[in-house]
Amino acid sequence: MKTVWLVDDDASIRFVLEKALSRAGFNTESFANAQDVLTALKFSQPTVLVSDVRMPGMDGMALLELIAEQNPGLPVIIMTAHSDLDSAVNAFQKGAFEYLAKPFDLNEAVALVESACRANSAKKTKRKAAPPKSAHIIGEAPAMQEVFRAIGKLSASSMSVLINGESGTGKELVASALHNHSPRKENQFIALNMAAIPKELVESELFGHEKGAFTGADTVRKGRFEQANGGTLFLDEIGDMPLDVQTRLLRVLADGEFYRVGGHQSIKVDVRIIAATHQNLEDLVKQGKFRDDLFHRLNVVRLRLPALRERTEDIERLAQHFLHKSAKDLQVESKILSPKATDLLRLFNWPGNVRQLENTCRWLTVMAPGELVSEQDLPPEILEAEATQQEGDWLDSFQQWLNQELKQGKENIWPNIQAQLETRLIKTALANCAGHKxxxxVKIGWGRNTLTRKLKERNIS
Structure with missing residues (x-):
């Protein structure tokens, strides 16, 4: 029977994992600290080891490094409540088999252990490089944890990556993180947005041009490929690249060389390509707008970035980060969101995704009157969306109730609910008007005599 060792100073975590793994057919042994594990490893070795990161004494990362050196064939799953990008990349670079963010689903944890058992015979490559500091990516949502995990797994490679995501989801930030956590991190990261360049200039931007190549080409100019030599070239909105330029790009990817516009001397380059798009490239291929062979050349590894509405648990932390950042940029005191304002930000649909949230926080830094941002301080589009949602929720609930009444064969529905509605309406209006009839x-839309009559009919004092 396969044996799993569990290392965590939290007894409750050890207990629930022991129970779940035992039900799945594993033997388990638990340890409260890393030192006890190292002692036990001198006498025996488990099939898989699952370790927390933050523990008294030696932490999980230090334990992971020692195991990678002394027991390189032992798969280690790192689990932590501090689920940021650097933690994920650090775990993979130090040799972790997998990374599990707390709180985790027990079924997912068991599945990871089973996967590690199947890979037990594979030796892990020892990685000593510490991760460089990258642009801050915030994400505790499961979908973002998948992105962090992928960045970690790709940290030792220079494979092409295709990033899919709506506008404003942070595709360039992820591309930059892929570069900063790669073997090319000491060289250039060059970004070029295909949608932001006139079609007639795309070729020159990518490949450069010789002096006199066209009207206005007064000097030799290096293109983005030459600038990114040895590093990474990020091609944003790749779906907007003209077909003739796609053909040239395909040749560069295949041969590693190109000619400047107007040039006759081939130029060799070593460049990693990361491409991104908000479009469906498969559909563009079917429509003849994107080359099938180029798509397959770029689509070695694909990452999907979730829309902000799919990761609402990250909105509060993102908003706090952006409020602090904008306050620092503008040299003013940072704003604080009230609980109600935070709730409304979570409920908003965010069609512009993270970029829209960042702009909203910058707007609040300038426009909100006090240090504490209340719900009334939020931009009109958020308040209007909240009001529309409330109205929709009320009508949806009424529709469900009405359908139920009709299915049950109820009759005289309107006379029965009219009295209840009028009573609630009158009492609420009077309460909001301090009893002034x-x-x-006027608020209700009746005359004074009508209200007086209704008060008597409904026996409202």
Missing amino acids: QEAA
Whole structure:
């Protein structure tokens, strides 16, 4: 029977994992600290080891490094409540088999252990390089943890990557992280947005031009490929690249060389390509707008970035980060979101994704009157969306209730609910008008006499 060792100073975590793994047919042995594990490894070795990161004494990362040196065939799954990008990349670079963010689904944890058992015979490559500091990517949502995991797994390679995601989801930030955690990190990261360049200039931007190649080409100019030599070239909105340029790009990817516009001397380059798009490239291929062979050349590894509405658990931390950043940029005090304002930010659909949230936080830094941002301080589009949603929720609930009443064969539905609705309407209006009947009647849309009559009919004092 396969044996799993569990290392965590939290007894409750050890307990639930022991139970789940035992039910799945594993033998388990638990340790409260890393030192006890190292002692036990002198006498025996488990099939898989699962370790927490933050523990008293030696932490999980230090334990992982020692195991990678002394027991390189032992798969180690790292689990941590501090699920940021650097933690994920650090774990993979130090030789972790997998990375598990707390709180985790027990079925997922068992599945990872089973996967590690199947890979037990494979030796892990020892990686000593510490991760460089990258642009800050915030993400505790499961979909973002998958992105972090992928960046970690790709940290030792220079494979092409295709990033899919809506506008504003942070594709360039992820591309930069892929570069900064790769063997090419000491060289250039060059970005070029295909949608932001006139079609007639794309070729010159990518490959450069010789002096006199066209009107206005007064000097020799290096293109983005030459600038990125030895590093990474990020091609954003690759779906907008003209077909003739796609053909030239394919040749560069295949041969590693190209000619400047107007040039006759081939130039050799070593460049990693990371491409991104908000479009469906498969559809563009079917429509004849994107080369099939180029698509397959780029689509070695694909990452999908979730829309902000798919990761609402990250909105509060993102907003706090952007409020602090904009306050620092503008040299003012940082704003603080009230609980109600935070709730409304979570409920908003965010069609512009993270970029829209960042712009909203910058707007709040300038426009919100006090240090504490209340719900009334939020931009009109968020308040209007919230009001529309509330109205929709109320009508949806009423529709469900009405359908249920009709299915049950109820009759006289309107007379029965009219009394209840009018009573609630009158009491609420009077409460909001401090008991002033004339003002309440105007709010409701009745005359004063009508309100007086309704008060008597409904026996409202």
